[in-house]
Amino acid sequence: MDQQGLAKLVEQLPDLGAPVPDLAAAYWQFYRLPMPETGVLQVLLGRREVGPYRVALQAWLPQGRPLKGTLLLLHGYYDHMGLYGHLQRWALSHDLAVLACDLPGHGLSSGARASIQDFHFYQLTLQGLMAAATELALPHPWHVMGQSTGAGILLDYLLHNEAPTGLGKVMLLAPLVRPVSWGMSQLSYRLLRPFVDSIPRRFANNSNDADFLRFVREADPLQPRTLPVDWVGALARWIPRMEAAPVSALQPIIVQGEQDQTVDWAHNLRVLGEKFAAPQVFTLPTAGHHLANEHADIRARYLAYLSQQLLS
Numbered sequence: 001m002d003q004q005g006l007a008k009l010v011e012q013l014p015d016l017g018a019p020v021p022d023l024a025a026a027y028w029q030f031y032r033l034p035m036p037e038t039g040v041l042q043v044l045l046g047r048r049e050v051g052p053y054r055v056a057l058q059a060w061l062p063q064g065r066p067l068k069g070t071l072l073l074l075h076g077y078y079d080h081m082g083l084y085g086h087l088q089r090w091a092l093s094h095d096l097a098v099l100a101c102d103l104p105g106h107g108l109s110s111g112a113r114a115s116i117q118d119f120h121f122y123q124l125t126l127q128g129l130m131a132a133a134t135e136l137a138l139p140h141p142w143h144v145m146g147q148s149t150g151a152g153i154l155l156d157y158l159l160h161n162e163a164p165t166g167l168g169k170v171m172l173l174a175p176l177v178r179p180v181s182w183g184m185s186q187l188s189y190r191l192l193r194p195f196v197d198s199i200p201r202r203f204a205n206n207s208n209d210a211d212f213l214r215f216v217r218e219a220d221p222l223q224p225r226t227l228p229v230d231w232v233g234a235l236a237r238w239i240p241r242m243e244a245a246p247v248s249a250l251q252p253i254i255v256q257g258e259q260d261q262t263v264d265w266a267h268n269l270r271v272l273g274e275k276f277a278a279p280q281v282f283t284l285p286t287a288g289h290h291l292a293n294e295h296a297d298i299r300a301r302y303l304a305y306l307s308q309q310l311l312s
Contacts, residue, residue: 001030003221010108016046016057016132031082034089039064041092044136048101050128051121056081056108057132060088060098069168070138072129073100074150076292077176077231078114078201080107080222084292087145090303094310097138101129103149107222114201115228119238122153130164141168143310147292148263151175152242158252159245159275169309170252173291173302174260177242177268179235198226206262206288208295243271253280253309255302257287257294280309 005023012021024045028035036043044059058081071091075084081100091098104121105111116122133142142164146154151172158170201224203217216223254272256265272279282305284291287298 001026001221006108006221010056010110013045013047013054013056013108016044016048016059017136018046020045027082031085033082033085034060034092048128048132050104051124052111053104053121053125054110055101055104055125055128057099057101057129059100059132059136059138060092061136062092062095062097065095067097067139068095069141069143070097070099070133072133072142072144073098074126074129074144074146074153075100075103075106076146076148076150076174076290078106078216078224079147079150079292082107082222083216083220084147086299087292090306091143094307096143099129099133099136099138101125101132103153106224112228112230114224114226115198115230116234117230118234119153119156119241122149123157126153126157140166142166143168143171145171145173146175147173148289149176152177152238155252155272155275156238156242156245158250159242159248163250169306170250171306171309172252172254174256174263174265174289175254175268175272176263177271178239178264180261180264182239182264197230198228201225201227204262204289206260207290207293208286208288208298209293212290212293245275247275247277249277251278251280252276253282253306255282255284255291255306257284257289257291257298259285259287260289262289 009023009027040063042061042063046057048055048057080102088098102109105113105115144154152175207213284298287294
């Protein structure tokens with residue numbers, strides 16, 4: 001599916017819950033997402049107004065069997081819902097409904113590509129996602145999972161608000177608190193801010209799955225190609241808020257690759273160890289940053305662990 005087809009799909013997105021456009025089938029096939037199947041799986045694709053943004057949302061609703069809860073899923077920076085088929089299928093295999101969205105500036109959502117003026121808009125997006133879960137009457141418990149920036153958004157919400165009614169497991173994959181080499185990034189931001197709006201994106205080798213890396217570099221039309229300076233500024237304002245956040249009694253599950261060169265994971269684990277009563281940390285010695293799309297062997301290891309946690 002090319003950029004023109006995706007642009008037409010965005011134009012045709014209805015309110016979530018209405019019949020999906022015909023182009024949705026091509027989108028699901030291109031990204032190898034779980035497809036609708038009569039009597040087995042219903043898939044919704046639509047939009048929701050969130051502040052100044054039109055946010056794309058997607059729900060996978062198993063049919064014909066009792067559901068054991070719901071997974072609310074948030075993707076990472078530069079990502080979108082189309083890249084998270086592995087996690088969607090894992091949740092469906094556990095008889096969970098799945099609800100996800102594209103963050104502002106990502107995927108099928110509106111907004112300057114990969115940019116944000118303030119991380120507050122990510123909180124509005126999460127609140128919109130939970131409101132959609134309520135409107136769809138998705139079953140409790142509501143488990144939440146985020147990759148990288150998505151995990152950071154969940155952390156922000158959980159550290160600054162009371163846990164929502166019916167909250168299940170909190171699963172954080174390579175959570176963002178502070179990126180690697182943050183001091184140098186801040187210096188670069190101050191130097192560049194007066195002169196440029198963005199810099200070219202450098203595609204990282206953040207997974208052991210060579211096919212995934214090739215796809216995002218060469219074949220995914222929804223991949224942003226720049227790093228906006230505004231996003232870095234918003235991150236710079238967000239990090240002190242997170243590091244000064246109050247302590248929580250929650251016990252999140254943190255999955256972290258030890259070869260992660262995107263987030264400062266050792267620092268982040270120390271911070272989260274101070275913020276939460278007893279976080280459960282599962283480390284993977286050979287894994288990189290993009291755990292949602294790591295090599296199949298690595299994914300199988302941590303998903304088996306998360307499956308055990310769902311039953312505990």
